[in-house]
Amino acid sequence: MGLSQMLNLSFPFADGSLGLLVKAALIVVVIRLFTAVYNLLTKRSPYENIAGPKPSSAMLGYLADVHGMDSLDLHFTMTERYGHVARLKGGLFGSDGLYISDPLALHSILVKDQYNFPQSDEFSGLFGIIARGPALAAISGKEHKQHRKLLNPVFTASHVSKLAPLFHRIATELRERLKTEVKSNPGATVDILDRLSRTALELISQGAIGLTFSPFDNMNSKGFHEYYEAVNDVLPCSSRLFVLSPFFESWRNKKPVWLRRFIGNLAYVIPWPSLRRFKECLDIMHPTCANVFYEKKKLFAEGGIDALANTASGGIDLTTVLMQANSEANEEDRLPDEAVMATMGSFILGGQETTSGAICRLLDLISLDHDLHDWLREEINEALAEKKGKPLDFYELNALPRLDATCREALRLFAPVTFVWRQTKKDTIVPLQYPITDTKTGQEIREILIHEGTTVYVGISALNRSTTLWGPDAAQFIPERWMGHQAYESTMEKIKTPGIFSNTMTFLAGARGCPGMKFSLLEIKTVMSVLLPAFRFERADAMVDWRLGITLSPYVRGKEAEGPQVPMKLSLIEEEN
Numbered sequence: 001m002g003l004s005q006m007l008n009l010s011f012p013f014a015d016g017s018l019g020l021l022v023k024a025a026l027i028v029v030v031i032r033l034f035t036a037v038y039n040l041l042t043k044r045s046p047y048e049n050i051a052g053p054k055p056s057s058a059m060l061g062y063l064a065d066v067h068g069m070d071s072l073d074l075h076f077t078m079t080e081r082y083g084h085v086a087r088l089k090g091g092l093f094g095s096d097g098l099y100i101s102d103p104l105a106l107h108s109i110l111v112k113d114q115y116n117f118p119q120s121d122e123f124s125g126l127f128g129i130i131a132r133g134p135a136l137a138a139i140s141g142k143e144h145k146q147h148r149k150l151l152n153p154v155f156t157a158s159h160v161s162k163l164a165p166l167f168h169r170i171a172t173e174l175r176e177r178l179k180t181e182v183k184s185n186p187g188a189t190v191d192i193l194d195r196l197s198r199t200a201l202e203l204i205s206q207g208a209i210g211l212t213f214s215p216f217d218n219m220n221s222k223g224f225h226e227y228y229e230a231v232n233d234v235l236p237c238s239s240r241l242f243v244l245s246p247f248f249e250s251w252r253n254k255k256p257v258w259l260r261r262f263i264g265n266l267a268y269v270i271p272w273p274s275l276r277r278f279k280e281c282l283d284i285m286h287p288t289c290a291n292v293f294y295e296k297k298k299l300f301a302e303g304g305i306d307a308l309a310n311t312a313s314g315g316i317d318l319t320t321v322l323m324q325a326n327s328e329a330n331e332e333d334r335l336p337d338e339a340v341m342a343t344m345g346s347f348i349l350g351g352q353e354t355t356s357g358a359i360c361r362l363l364d365l366i367s368l369d370h371d372l373h374d375w376l377r378e379e380i381n382e383a384l385a386e387k388k389g390k391p392l393d394f395y396e397l398n399a400l401p402r403l404d405a406t407c408r409e410a411l412r413l414f415a416p417v418t419f420v421w422r423q424t425k426k427d428t429i430v431p432l433q434y435p436i437t438d439t440k441t442g443q444e445i446r447e448i449l450i451h452e453g454t455t456v457y458v459g460i461s462a463l464n465r466s467t468t469l470w471g472p473d474a475a476q477f478i479p480e481r482w483m484g485h486q487a488y489e490s491t492m493e494k495i496k497t498p499g500i501f502s503n504t505m506t507f508l509a510g511a512r513g514c515p516g517m518k519f520s521l522l523e524i525k526t527v528m529s530v531l532l533p534a535f536r537f538e539r540a541d542a543m544v545d546w547r548l549g550i551t552l553s554p555y556v557r558g559k560e561a562e563g564p565q566v567p568m569k570l571s572l573i574e575e576e577n
């Protein structure tokens with residue numbers, strides 16, 4: 001996330017004007033270009049003996065190939081083509097990177113030697129600006145450790161399980177909305193991605209920060225739309241500002257704050273539409289979190305935790321839990337207000353598109369395979385019958401083997417985040433579980449010295465699809481591999497990766513592993529348990545391509561300009577209800 005959208009690949013002046021700031025940035029780019037050419041002529045790559053894809057552009061090197069919207073196939077097949085470590089050849093603008101999907105090497109990068117492989121300054125600077133404070137993605141080292149110490153207990157099963165009734169209510173609203181649409185216009189197509197994105201925003205905003213947008217009451221309500229569009233626009237917009245990204249980290253720490261704010265507001269007068277829109281998004285998103293936070297803080301000060309029971313989530317949202325934990329923490333562990341507000345923003349940004357994409361992908365798979373749908377529906381209906389129609393709770397949902405296996409397999413094969421990357425801070429020797437071959441000498445390489453400054457790509461999907469790990473059918477969708485079937489037992493037993501989710505890298509690993517994993521699995525399973533018994537899903541007459549972005553996004557072929565969408569035909573399954 002971050003540079004991926006920076007290079008998705010909308011060029012900086014596509015929106016017209018060339019402001020003063022942009023000219024300054026251009027000078028930096030030119031200086032970098034000269035440095036890069038100098039380096040290219042005088043230095044040899046330490047990774048020249050490692051195989052990797054040939055870049056399609058001498059100028060940009062691997063950047064366009066790895067970050068381009070249509071480069072998914074490269075990520076999916078990287079391991080098969082080049083092994084678990086590949087060299088990414090740099091262009092004139094930069095040096096070589098490494099693309100890694102080796103489990104042992106990733107353990108070193110994300111767990112054992114994680115402090116040698118932090119996120120890049122561009123990445124943390126951008127997320128710090130978006131959250132207007134020390135959001136998780138914007139901080140590192142001791143500060144990050146302190147935030148996670150307080151946050152990790154908030155995301156445990158005991159807290160997340162309490163959200164099940166709330167999620168069920170929201171999923172039921174979605175079902176009723178869809179029923180109304182199907183009944184009033186039978187046979188018409190519905191953009192299921194739009195409905196799921198609304199649902200995911202409501203689930204995350206109610207579940208994580210305790211704010212409701214009622215996205216189905218009035219499908220075009222201004223409040224919902226403003227926020228929804230800001231959340232969806234902010235990262236793609238930042239991609240068009242990538243010439244400014246080297247300045248983000250130092251900018252967000254500039255003092256005095258009033259001067260920084262004053263200069264920041266110039267974004268409204270500089271004739272650069274992307275900068276203006278970026279600023280607008282920030283000015284919509286931040287006050288939303290700040291208002292909720294101050295409201296909660298006031299209630300909490302007046303009546304303690306009980307006073308928060310009357311808020312939209314009934315006081316069970318994760319921000320409320322965090323605020324309570326914060327108030328009880330030792331002075332030195334306590335987070336300042338701006339950190340709590342920034343964290344609220346990270347929940348929304350980290351949890352909306354990832355989850356809506358994951359649910360949409362599942363429905364897409366189900367729409368293409370009615371046997372899969374019937375197999376899942378049978379299991380869900382049996383469980384509901386046992387509960388006499390009452391909703392399934394967190395533990396009951398997790399005890400459904402078919403649904404669980406289907407979610408694991410979809411999240412393995414179609415991880416919403418395809419890769420992340422890190423900047424090497426210190427020379428580090430990294431061991432390999434699967435040795436690669438030296439392209440010059442033909443000898444086996446069992447460990448690699450990763451040099452300071454190297455950009456390291458963590459191949460999430462590349463590892464999730466490695467045939468060495470998952471077997472020759474790794475690229476196929478087979479939920480049964482998770483169900484103890486004999487054919488898969490010995491392969492599955494041998495797989496050992498640092499990933500926090502079922503040996504996949506989908507939610508990453510180590511201290512930066514996704515805290516929202518249980519939360520999102522509950523969202524996905526709840527929506528499935530409510531929708532699958534009610535509707536038959538059919539793909540409308542359109543080819544849908546999933547393309548690389550911040551997360552994977554579906555586009556209708558030939559209608560890419562209309563933005564992500566998945567048109568589907570829904571019909572009611574009356575007899576089962």
Ligand code: HEM
Binds near residue numbers: 001519
């Ligand atoms: C299917 C759904 C999701 C997927 C696949 C996913 C995946 C990821 C990945 C790969 C990262 C690591 C990013 C990096 O280090 O560069 C991450 C981080 C993060 N995720 Fe998720 N996520 C999902 C849902 C959620 C939800 C629902 C929330 C909030 C409730 C959330 C909150 C976060 C936060 C705050 C971080 C930053 C953690 C840190 O830097 O310490 N995510 N997620």
